Amino acid sequence: MNDPLKKSIKKNSIQVKIGFLMIVAVILLSAACYVAYRNLSSIVSSIQTDVKPDLKLLSIREISMDLEKAENCVRIYTITRNRSDIRPYYKIISNIDEKVSKLRYECMNDSVLLQQTDNISKLIEDNIVTWNELLVLNKDDIVVEYMRTLSDQLDSVSETTQKKGILKRVFSRSQDGLLQDQVIINDLNNLVQQDSLTKDELKAKESRLARNSNEIQEKFYDLITKMENEVTELNIAKASAATRLADKTYLWLVTFTISGGLLAILVLFIIIRYVRKAYSYQVALENSKDEAEKLARTKELFMANMSHEIRTPVTAISGFTDQLLHESFNENVNRSLKIIKSSSDHLLKIIDDILDFSKLQNDKLSLEKVHFSITPILEDVQALFGKQAEQNNTRLSHSLSPETPPVLLGDPYRLKQIMINLVSNSVKFTKNGSVHFSVSSIRKKAEEIDLIMEFNDTGIGIDESKLKVIFEDFTQAEMSTTRKYGGTGLGLSIVRKLVELQHGTIDIKSRKNHGTEISCRIPYLTGDEKHLKKETIHPVSIPEEISRLRILIVDDEEYNRLLFRKILDRWKISCQEVINGMDALEVLKEERFDLLFMDIRMPGIDGVKTTQFIRNEMKIPESSMPVVFISATSINEEWQKYRKAGMTAFLQKPFTEEELLTTIIAVIEDKTHIVMAYSGDTGISKPVSAGKINLNNLYHIAGDDEKFVRQMLLSFNNTTRKGLEEMKEAVISAQWESLADLSHKMMSPCKHIGAIVLYELLSKIEKCIRNNSDTGSVQTLISESLREFESVSEILNEHISKMN
Amino acid sequence: MAHCWNDIRVTSNLSDMKKTINVLVIEANEYYNNLLSNALQQSINSILLNGEYRLILHSFTNAADYIRKIKSQELECNDAIVFLDYYLGDGINAAHIIRLLKEQTCDTMVVLLSQSRTVREKSNLSHYDYFVVKDSLAPALCSLYLRQFIENKFSVTLDG
Numbered sequence: 016m017n018d019p020l021k022k023s024i025k026k027n028s029i030q031v032k033i034g035f036l037m038i039v040a041v042i043l044l045s046a047a048c049y050v051a052y053r054n055l056s057s058i059v060s061s062i063q064t065d066v067k068p069d070l071k072l073l074s075i076r077e078i079s080m081d082l083e084k085a086e087n088c089v090r091i092y093t094i095t096r097n098r099s100d101i102r103p104y105y106k107i108i109s110n111i112d113e114k115v116s117k118l119r120y121e122c123m124n125d126s127v128l129l130q131q132t133d134n135i136s137k138l139i140e141d142n143i144v145t146w147n148e149l150l151v152l153n154k155d156d157i158v159v160e161y162m163r164t165l166s167d168q169l170d171s172v173s174e175t176t177q178k179k180g181i182l183k184r185v186f187s188r189s190q191d192g193l194l195q196d197q198v199i200i201n202d203l204n205n206l207v208q209q210d211s212l213t214k215d216e217l218k219a220k221e222s223r224l225a226r227n228s229n230e231i232q233e234k235f236y237d238l239i240t241k242m243e244n245e246v247t248e249l250n251i252a253k254a255s256a257a258t259r260l261a262d263k264t265y266l267w268l269v270t271f272t273i274s275g276g277l278l279a280i281l282v283l284f285i286i287i288r289y290v291r292k293a294y295s296y297q298v299a300l301e302n303s304k305d306e307a308e309k310l311a312r313t314k315e316l317f318m319a320n321m322s323h324e325i326r327t328p329v330t331a332i333s334g335f336t337d338q339l340l341h342e343s344f345n346e347n348v349n350r351s352l353k354i355i356k357s358s359s360d361h362l363l364k365i366i367d368d369i370l371d372f373s374k375l376q377n378d379k380l381s382l383e384k385v386h387f388s389i390t391p392i393l394e395d396v397q398a399l400f401g402k403q404a405e406q407n408n409t410r411l412s413h414s415l416s417p418e419t420p421p422v423l424l425g426d427p428y429r430l431k432q433i434m435i436n437l438v439s440n441s442v443k444f445t446k447n448g449s450v451h452f453s454v455s456s457i458r459k460k461a462e463e464i465d466l467i468m469e470f471n472d473t474g475i476g477i478d479e480s481k482l483k484v485i486f487e488d489f490t491q492a493e494m495s496t497t498r499k500y501g502g503t504g505l506g507l508s509i510v511r512k513l514v515e516l517q518h519g520t521i522d523i524k525s526r527k528n529h530g531t532e533i534s535c536r537i538p539y540l541t542g543d544e545k546h547l548k549k550e551t552i553h554p555v556s557i558p559e560e561i562s563r564l565r566i567l568i569v570d571d572e573e574y575n576r577l578l579f580r581k582i583l584d585r586w587k588i589s590c591q592e593v594i595n596g597m598d599a600l601e602v603l604k605e606e607r608f609d610l611l612f613m614d615i616r617m618p619g620i621d622g623v624k625t626t627q628f629i630r631n632e633m634k635i636p637e638s639s640m641p642v643v644f645i646s647a648t649s650i651n652e653e654w655q656k657y658r659k660a661g662m663t664a665f666l667q668k669p670f671t672e673e674e675l676l677t678t679i680i681a682v683i684e685d686k687t688h689i690v691m692a693y694s695g696d697t698g699i700s701k702p703v704s705a706g707k708i709n710l711n712n713l714y715h716i717a718g719d720d721e722k723f724v725r726q727m728l729l730s731f732n733n734t735t736r737k738g739l740e741e742m743k744e745a746v747i748s749a750q751w752e753s754l755a756d757l758s759h760k761m762m763s764p765c766k767h768i769g770a771i772v773l774y775e776l777l778s779k780i781e782k783c784i785r786n787n788s789d790t791g792s793v794q795t796l797i798s799e800s801l802r803e804f805e806s807v808s809e810i811l812n813e814h815i816s817k818m819n
Numbered sequence: 820m821a822h823c824w825n826d827i828r829v830t831s832n833l834s835d836m837k838k839t840i841n842v843l844v845i846e847a848n849e850y851y852n853n854l855l856s857n858a859l860q861q862s863i864n865s866i867l868l869n870g871e872y873r874l875i876l877h878s879f880t881n882a883a884d885y886i887r888k889i890k891s892q893e894l895e896c897n898d899a900i901v902f903l904d905y906y907l908g909d910g911i912n913a914a915h916i917i918r919l920l921k922e923q924t925c926d927t928m929v930v931l932l933s934q935s936r937t938v939r940e941k942s943n944l945s946h947y948d949y950f951v952v953k954d955s956l957a958p959a960l961c962s963l964y965l966r967q968f969i970e971n972k973f974s975v976t977l978d979g
Contacts, residue, residue, distance in 0.1 A: 597949055600960065601936070604952075619949070620967050632959040712955040713854075727853060734849045752910070756847075759906045762934050763953040764850035 029289050033282060040278045047271030054264040058257045069246055071128070072239060074118040079235050081111045082139065086228060089146045101150070108143050115139060125245075131238050138231045145224040149217065311377060318373040323616050325366050326647030327572050330668040333359040334578045337671060368505045371432075375512040382516065383654070386542035387427035389454060389466075390415060396434045396452070400442045408447045411438075416455035420464060422542035429513050430466075430537070436506045437470045437533055445474030448530070462541045470533040477525040485523060486511040510535075557586045561679060565607075566590040569599040569622065570614040570645065575668065579612065582672055596625030603633060608640055610682060612666070615646040615657075623660045630661035637663055641682045645670075707807050709769025710814070725818050728811050731764050735773075735804055742780075742797050754793070755784040770807045776800040840972070841899040842965060844878040845885050845916065846932065847908040851953065852880050855902055855932075858958035862965050866977060874969075882907035886919060896925035900968045902961050903947075905933040917947065928968050930961060 088104035091097075115136045122128035336356040340349070374380040393413050404411035434452065441450040450472040456464040477485060486507050514521045519537030568579045568590055576592045583590045591608070593599045595617050611629075613622040620628075626642050629635050641663035644650070650657060650665055657665070666678045713724055738761045745754040758780040765774040780796045842859055846852040856878045863874045877894065879885040888894040901920070905913045913931055920927050929947040936952050951960050966977050 600956075601952070604954070604956065620963060624963060624967065628959065628963055632956055723857060727850065730853060731850045756906055756908045759934060760848045760908060764848055764854075766934075766953070767851070767854060767955065 029285065032285055036278055036282050036285070040275060040282070043271050043274050043278070047268060047275075050267045050271075051264055054260045054267075057260055061253050061257050069242070071118060071121045071242055072246075074114055074121060075235055075239055075242070078111060078114045078118065078135075078139070079232070081107050081114065082142065082228070082231060085111070085143075085146065086224075089149060093149070104146070108146075111139060111143075128238070128242065131234065131241070135231060135234050135238065138227055138234065142224060142227045142231060145220050145227060148220050149224065315373065315377055318370060320616075322366050322370045323647050326363060326668065327575065329359050329362050329366070330647055331572070331575060331578060333363065334668075334670070338578070338581060341672075368509060371509050372505045372512075375509060375516070380516065382426040382429060384425060385427065386422055386424055386544075386546035387430075388422055388544075388547060389419065389430075390421065392427060392431045392434065393452075393454060395431065396438050399435065400438050400450075404442045404445075404450060407442065407445060409442060409445045410449040411442060412449070412451045414451070414453040416453070418458075419454055419456040419466070420541040422544050422547060423464075423466070424540040424542040425517070425537075429517065433510050433513050433535065433537075434468065436510045437468075437535075440506060441470055441472035441474060441531065445472045445530075448473030450474075459538070464539055464541060466535075466537050466539050468535045468537075470535075471530065473530040476527045476529050476531055477523075478527045479525070482523055482525060486521070557676065558680065561676075561683070562587045564588050564609040564679070564683070567599065567602065567608040567611045568592045569594075569596065569611065569617070569625065571595055571617045572614070575614070575645075582675060586676075596620040596622065596628075599625055600628060600633070603629060603635065607635075610679065611640055611642045612645055613642050613662075615644050615650070623657060623662075626661040637661065643678055643682060707770060707772065707803075708810055708814075711769070712767055721818055725815055728768075728815055731768060732808050732811055735761055735764065736808070739797065739801050739804060742800075746794055746797060751784045751790060755781050758784070768807075768811075770803070773800060773803045773807055776803060838872050838898070839895065840872055840874050840969075841895060842874055842876045843885070843899055843901045843903075844876070845882055845901060845907065846878075846904040847880055847882070847906070848904075849880050851904075852878055855958055855961055858962050859902070859965055862962040866966065866969055872973070881909075882911045882916065883909060885916070886911075889919060889923060889925075896920060896923055896927055898926060898972070900928045900930065900965060902930045902932060902951075904953075905931060913947075928964075930964050932957065932961075 085104050085107040088101060088107065092101040092104070115132070119129065119132050119136065122132050333356060336352050336359065339352050340356065344352070371380065393415060397411060397413050401411055438450065438452055441452070450470075452468065452470045455467045455469075457467065458464050511521055514535055514537060517537045519535060521536075522534045523531065524534075525531040566583060566588055568576055570576050570579070570592070571594050576594075580590060580592065591602065591606075593602055596613075597619055599611075599613070613626055615622040617625075622644060626644075629640075629642070630637070642661055643664045643666050644657055644662045645666050645668055647668045650667075654665075664678055664682050666674065670678075710724070710728075713727060738757050742754055742757050745751075745757060758777045762774055762777045762781070765771075765777060776796055776799050780793055780800070783790060783793055783796070842863065844852055844855050844859065846855060856876060860876055863876060866874065885894070889896050901916070903913045903916055907913065907916070913929075917929060920929070928949075930949040930951055931947040932951050932953050934953050949960075949964050951957050951964070970977055
């Protein structure tokens, strides 16, 4: 299984694991919530039920109260005989009936309670019947009472009128009345008798009623007690159930919580493991990236070094061959020399191709943007391949359409490179035919055009099936082409990359044995003739002023230095050679030159750093000593950087004698126009120069750090004073070697702060001792040194106090 | 920067886990020692190395201290650049130090400092990489060699 697939499965496996665990966690959480909700609802519902009053008990209490009220009404009525007192009775008993029915309904689920309720109901019925009978009995009693009242009245009349008995008083009213009275009395007696019966009956009923009431009350109490017991039992049972439910809920919740916690830990563990793995992968990836970048840098450096290393000897071969060609040899030697020259030039071309290709591959190639004329480029290309075309019996021609702007803004070097590569191919593959290259333009905007370059030849052509790969790296249409015609196979690849780098397009049409048509379209801005670089007139003779120049050559390659010397000697120019930047700096400390040729790549400190040092630290301005950089590689991309470092001009190796002379003349001519960029301002903010001391260097190093300057001056005072004291002691004990060392040790600081007199005195002391000459004068020199130091120290102290 | 006169140790702001590159100044004169140390420290501050390395400046006015530290391996002599004065006092000169570095097979770049250009010829020393005359340009040159050492060591190009 391949690695990406494995990684994908691994990655998915982690996602599945986490997803599964998350789902389980969600399910557990939902279940926990559901169980908790259900159980809590049940408990809450139970509590709500318990809070509600028991309706049965309420009904019983109401019925009991109603019975008491009804009984009271009957009793009050029997006492008052007031009808209004009996009215509530009827209302109460009608309600009792309803309440009993309700109680019965409420006890429907409990057979015992229902039976009890039925008993109570029956007893209440009995009570009501008894009360009704009592009431009926009490109504008769009213009549009896009425009759009694009547009898009493009769008795009272006979006593007042005749003082006779009740019967005499009744009969004394009339004869007829006598008979009637007798009847009445009889009736009354009957009534009394009946009343007596009724009273007995009434007593019996009241007695029954009281028993009934007691029985009802007892039954009620029983019922209530029973019901209360039942309710209590029920509550206990419910409380027990609720406790069980709560325990169960707690258990569930604890279980779910623990499970959830474990799941969370598991998920966390998986995530942490995944993150750690991801981090380790990321670190590995970053390391790989760093390695790759380092490798790319190394490759780039290698390419640049190799290019330089190969170009340098080839440059020497080409240069020296050129020099030899100036001398007269026999024809055979000359032919050999020409072959060497041609081969070395060809080798240089290949090296350039490889270097350009490497830069293009790494996106390191940057484009120049200068105003340039297109006509000289066309002419140069024509001239470059004219001879080769002629050798191939091929007619080489070119044309420029009149609407093409004469000056363009862009990179002329790369445009020329594209043309050279394409024309070179056309000429190489065309025998006995013609090659024509033309340039035209299409205006897109006011200052923007598309430059169209067409290259037509009648050469061997390319098979249509190969056209797609022709622009690929290291590709030629046929392998046999390389063998027959040579080349690296990079030419067209470089062309395509250069065109694309300039946002252009390239098309090719070709038929085997019918020739090739290549068309390039590159956008350019129209240029300005005023900004065109002045063409330097090729010198035909060495100007007199050139011979007065003093030139320093800095190059680590011996043959390059020899080549320079050979040419410059011929021109009678005085020159000095050094092999590296360090030596150049040492020489420049002592001498000045009119011009410096500086190789860019050198061991130790390179040409760029050396030049920077010359400009920034040694303060030698461009106007005083121009620096021409020399290198085997072109410096298009680095131009600005080198200018900033202090470069005045650039000369690419190999160079011809004419190119060297042109460069020298151009630089020397321009020398007078160069802005005095370095003159005046030395960058030292507070220079102090008071005859005996010069603190310019110290201030330069310190920058704005006055504290450092102060510390250094105090240190100088202390160490020098101490040193001089030690010297005095060393003289006494005749420790001459130690004395020389002490003297030597103090010299550098003295020189640094510009205490030159003191420096020279110390120098003399050291020399006297080291040369074993006149140690007798050492004592005097030390005394002089002490005096000089005191005066220097005074100036320094004054300066320090001003700083405070 | 805090200066003390013996074994100045100033690190660039990097963690302790990084590989150390020692920048050593062995110069008997305190004044000149400080001058060089200051210039080199400024260079160190301006050099931003990748995360794996750090630069530490050690400064010695007494060569014997340096010898003791190297012998006791208290101070790593590999991956180091030494700015070494020729005359170190107490009968010690640069030749002793260079011989010691050779004995210890140290991968050290040596910048020899001297008051006089003639020392270069007279001393007959061969195991040094650069020679600097102790003039007004010396601190700048030493900084330049330090930067070059870093560039060569890490195959980088430092700005400025």
